[in-house]
Every structure is written in C-alpha cells, then in structure tokens.
C-alpha cells in the first residue's frame with residue numbers, strides 16, 4: 536500500500552487491542568502494533584510515531600480514512616493476511632472488527648471468499664432456487680447444512696446429500712472445490728435414493744403444524760393422524776422444541792422455521808389450499824396405509840371411543856338423538872361425535888387421496 540493512513544494514537548491503541556482479541560492465534564502487543572503500522576503504510580511503529588507526532592487528526596481526515604477503508608476492504612484484508620500469515624477469511628474478520636463503523640455488513644458479505652464449491656440440485660428442491668446448478672463461495676469450512684440453507688433450501692427438504700459422490704451427513708464441513716448433489720426427501724421416501732439423513736420418523740407419521748394451518752389440522756385429525764396444533768402463535772422456538780422432543784413432522788409455509796436445526800423432519804407446503812395441502816402431505820408420506828377415520832378428536836387430538844347412546848341423551852340435540860344410533864365421545868374434552876353428513880364428506884376426501 537502506498538497511501539499512508541493517519542490514525543490518531545488513541546485509536547491505534549484501541550485497534551491493537553481489538554486485533555489481539557480477534558487474531559486467530561496468540562499475538563504479542565508489539566507485533567499487533569507492527570502489523571497495523573505496516574498495514575497503514577508505515578515501516579514501523581517508530582516511523583508512525585515520528586510522522587504523527589505533531590499532527591492533529593481531524594474529523595475530515597477520519598472521514599477520508601473511513602471511505603478508503605470501506606473501498607479497499609478486500610485489498611486491505613489481503614495485505615493483512617500476507618503480513619500476518621493468517622487466512623483471508625480471518626483477516627477479513629479482524630479488519631471488520633477493527634473498523635466496526637466503517638465496514639458495513641454489505642461490504643463484508645460482498646467481499647471475495649476464500650473457497651468455492653458447486654451444488655447440483657435435483658427434483659422438487661429446485662422450487663427453492665433459480666437454477667439447478669449453483670456455484671457457492673464461502674470462507675473457512677462451514678457445516679454443509681448452513682451452506683444449503685444459505686442458497687435457500689431448508690435442510691428438512693433434503694433427503695440425501697452427496698459430496699464428491701459420497702453420502703454425507705449435515706455435519707459435513709465444506710472444502711474447497713467440493714461437488715455437492717442434493718436430492719429431495721420425496722426421492723428417499725419413494726426409495727429411489729439411498730441416504731444417511733433422517734427423512735421421516737420410523738413409526739407411523741405424526742405431525743406438528745404451524746399456526747396458519749388450522750384446516751389442514753382438522754383434516755389430518757379426522758383421518759386419525761396425531762397432530763399438534765395451536766390457533767395462536769406459540770413461537771418458533773417452542774414449536775421446534777416440541778417437534779424435536781416428540782419426533783414429529785413439522786408442516787409449515789415458513790422457511791425460517793424449517794431451517795431450525797433441531798427440526799429433523801419437515802415439509803414446506805407447496806400448496807396454499809387446505810385440501811391440496813392434505814393431498815400433498817398424504818402423497819409424500821404415503822398416509823393412505825395409516826388412515827383411521829374418526830379415531831381422534833378434531834378439537835383436541837385425543838382418542839375418541841364409542842359410548843352408550845343413553846349416556847349422551849341430554850348432551851345432544853333431541854333430533855340428533857332420535858336420528859342416530861352410534862355416538863362417540865372424546866376421552867379428554869368430552870366432545871360428542873355422531874355419524875352426520877361429515878362422514879360422507881370424509882369418504883369423498885379419502886377417495887380423493889386414493890386417486
């Protein structure tokens with residue numbers, strides 16, 4: 536660097552402290568000063584002190600420095616990485632911390648990266664990206680889950696991932712020039728793909744639904760699928776913790792929720808209409824084989840069992856009591872069910888799912 540940056544001594548002192556704190560290895564104070572002085576165009580701390588001795592660093596000067604630092608961020612980071620023998624990514628972090636007000640997040644994230652890899656994206660995972668082949672630049676060696684989500688795909692949508700033709704888990708750390716191939720959960724559930732990722736719980740599927748999916752919840756419970764749902768916002772953290780604890784499949788149209796790492800199984804619903812959502816979920820998880828109509832309470836998700844007709848005489852309208860012979864009751868909330876018109880409706884829905 537030919538340009539000399541004049542930094543006030545008290546600022547330089549502060550910067551040296553910050554550098555020591557964020558430097559990837561232990562570094563001595565004298566070496567920290569030396570590096571900063573070199574970076575700012577002085578041969579040594581002594582030369583810096585000599586040249587700045589009688590100087591007053593004014594506001595105008597600071598502004599000029601700021602503009603220069605922001606503009607030359609990548610090149611300065613590159614110099615610091617050579618001067619200090621650290622990686623470019625580490626140098627960027629150190630510089631970013633030294634000049635917190637001057638280097639914006641935008642400048643930082645737009646700066647060149649150390650490494651790059653290529654993603655090949657298959658099947659319905661292309662719903663989340665612009666094109667099926669993506670070059671991705673990154674610093675250091677991030678876990679692959681974070682990189683998959685950075686390109687826009689929630690990890691719950693990925694059924695199988697290969698790195699350089701080897702199956703890998705989400706904890707795999709990306710390396711320079713890796714070639715990654717992603718397959719959707721659907722391909723694994725169809726048994727078209729081998730995997731070592733969780734795609735769905737081993738047992739009969741049970742669900743947890745995001746707040747906007749009330750009608751889908753009713754359908755799933757009607758078909759006998761254990762489904763947790765609240766019609767008020769429980770908060771993403773609580774929903775995710777419940778999904779994890781009870782190994783439930785999270786259904787949502789919120790990408791951010793599905794990116795939470797403790798959610799193992801989940802689906803970002805492509806459809807907005809409840810019946811189409813039911814069809815989507817049923818096809819994906821092959822629900823037909825598990826349907827048990829009217830075994831769960833639609834109101835509270837508890838088991839319902841048949842009850843003696845006389846026991847509900849005063850609990851249902853008189854015309855209902857005379858017209859029907861079979862009554863069921865929820866073991867938890869005591870809601871009473873009888874075979875009304877909703878049975879026909881349910882039959883139509885089951886027929887739709889089977890075709």
Ligand SMILES: [Zn+2]
Nearest residue numbers: 832835865868
């Ligand atoms: Zn109930």
